[in-house]
Amino acid sequence: MLDIKFIRENPELVKKGIKNKNEKDTVDQIIELDEKRRSFIAQVEELKAQRNSASQQIGQIKKSGGDASAQIAEMKRVGDMIADLDKNLSGVEEQLHNLLIWIPNLPNETVPIGKSADDNVEVRQWLPEGFTFENEEKVLDHTELGKKLKILDFERGAKITGSGFPVYMGKGAQLERALINFMLDYHIKDHGYTEVIPPLLVNRESMFGTGQLPKLEEDMYLAEKDDLFTIPTAEVPITNLHRNEILEENQLPINYVGYTACFRREAGSYGKESKGFLRVHQFNKVEMVKLVKPETSYDELESITNDAEDILKALKIPYRILMLCSGDLSFAAAKCYDIETWSPAENKWLEASSCSNFENFQARRANIRYRKTENKKLDFVHTLNGSGLATSRLMVSILENYQTPEGKVIVPEVLQKYTGFKIID
RNA sequence: GGAGAGUUGGCAGAGUGGUUGAAUGCGGCGGUCUUGAAAACCGUUAAGGAUGCAAGUCCUUCCGGGGUUCGAAUCCCUGACUCUCCGCCA
Known part of the structure; x- marks a missing residue:
């Protein structure tokens, strides 16, 4: 607001x-x-x-x-x-x-002006040692691998719920869980975040607070009897933890990290992009949320982006950072970096994370303020969040980048102590 | 799901129609005292809005919404939440 x-x-x-x-x-x-x-x-x-x-x-x-x-x-x-x-x-x-309530947040002055995703600007790229974009042998895509190795089952997910609700089986499920635990531990221990396990259903006030309502109501699942929405991202419950609260300046910055399932209707976006994990209605995501002093929020944006990148470096997944142009920014964001990981089978970059500074836009809606130590005055905090990261797209990159010529998948080294096995075959 | 109790300032807790924005205590801030600190004592201590260069003036706010009244924290209706007991259940 x-x-x-x-x-x-x-x-x-x-x-x-x-x-x-x-x-x-x-x-x-x-x-x-x-x-x-x-x-x-x-x-x-x-x-x-x-x-x-x-x-x-x-x-x-x-x-x-x-x-x-x-x-x-x-x-x-x-x-x-x-x-x-x-x-x-x-x-x-x-x-x-x-x-x-329909007026969006304004783009920060450093954001490039542009109409669509085509106008986003690549900021940097990181490639693991020895990585090359050219593949000598045919690479199986993640759906083929998932089927062959019996670790992903999209058909049965469609049977028990509907399309876009994937099932993880066996070592696939274990790998997913390892990934989530690895990311949480990394952010908690190395980056100093506090873990939160929030509710997966939230009320209208919360959805309004972070800016999903009124604009995105059609994109969310609603439990009508109770007027509760399933969360499209942990950003919603976690940012709203401090709705209608006054924080002390010395409490800031507050850094939260949480794993949740995320639910999105993705209304009207069926098409070829929807294969396998590329567009799903339910996915897992580790999300970072920051509540900070206004004067630090742009440094914090760089910092939260780096925190997400560290995960990819540890996993040795090729990625690039995009600065979103004004036209591609979400309703509530003032500035946003997307992190895209490389999919050799699709031969393109896939969005795995989005790190945004909302300045005080969400804080105004959710009424999250802090008392300044110097003069006891109240001001709105700045809020940020970043995926750290979404497992669905990440899983695509891991399966495809780590496959062997025989169509097996090596578990990334940092995940091995979590999975207890080194290869999926 | 049934029965009952409650929701007041940063916190605790008074207050049942007329200087009550709200007693009192704690906490916070400023001061006196002290070599310093503690204790004690004194003072002070909400947010939002309108207007104004400012000082200030005014309005609103005692969980939310509606009503009664010249006037409501206080009475009535309604919703949410919390607690206790019973039932059901992981």
């Missing part, structure tokens, strides 16, 4: 940001409603001040046994006027709110 005062004072800046994000510009309507709102406030507050002092007088008169019926009649009239004005005011405020 943007600050209405900021919009009022910088309408052109806001309009530009909205345009660069390909979102709907309602700034003129917002400013008009804001003026209306403030004019109603001025009127109604004037009357309320009048009523408050008169009510006090009436109390005095009654106490001393006098007759206050004239004042009471007058105040009844004033009360009716207040009721009318209040009604108008809340009507205007509702309209204003309904526009404001």
Whole structure:
């Protein structure tokens, strides 16, 4: 959520940001409603001040046994006027709110302007020693490998639930679990994060707080009876841990890491991209969330991105970092790096992580503030998150990059102590 | 699922219609005292909004929403959550 005062004072800046994000510009309507709102406030507050002092007088008169019926009649009239004005005011405020919640966060000034994913900018690439993009022999893709080695079963997943709900079997399940544990341990021990196991269903307030609602309602599973959503990412419950709280400056930065299953309807995105793990409705992800002081948030963005990269370096998976252009940024993000891992079978990069700075956009929605040590003033924290990482796409890269000419898969060295075996055959 | 109790400021906890934004205690901050610290004592201590260059003035807020009233933390309705007991269950 943007600050209405900021919009009022910088309408052109806001309009530009909205345009660069390909979102709907309602700034003129917002400013008009804001003026209306403030004019109603001025009127109604004037009357309320009048009523408050008169009510006090009436109390005095009654106490001393006098007759206050004239004042009471007058105040009844004033009360009716207040009721009318209040009604108008809340009507205007509702309209204003309904526009404001659709205004996206503005891109940071360092973000390249662009329309779509084609305009994202590659920042750097990391390739393991000896890696080459050319494959002399045919590489099996992850679905073929999964079938051959009996470690993934997409067909049975479709039977018991529907397409896009993968089943991991045997060593596949063990590898998945090893990967999750490895990533959690790494972030906890080497990067100093605190582990959280949050609920997988959350209420509307939480979904609003991180910016999934109202825009992305159609992309989420909803348990209608209880009006609860399954989480599309652990970002939602973990960031909302501190909703409506005031933190102390010396508590910051707060670094959380959590593993959860994630659920996405991916409405309207069926197609060739949906093979195997490439697009699923349920997947596993280790997510990092940071609550930080505003002045540090861009350093923290670099840091959280590095934390995700460290995992890939340890696994020796080739990856590249993209800086998303304005048009490809999510609704709530001000700046975002995507990490893509290499898939030799698809012969392309697959998004495995997304690290974003939301500045105070989510903190405003979720009302997460902190008290500054210096002057005791309150301010909104900045929130960040980054996948560290999503296992589905990562599993594609591991299976494909670590396969032997015979179609077996070597377990990455750092995972071997977690799996207890070195090869899947 | 059934029955009951509760939700007040950073925390604990008073307050059942009229200077109650809210007693008191703790905590926090400032000060006195002290070589320093502790103790003791004194003072101070909410957030959001409107307006204003500012000082200030005003409005709102006692879980959320609605109502009664000239006036509500206080009365009524409703929703959420918490706790206790019973039932069911991993």
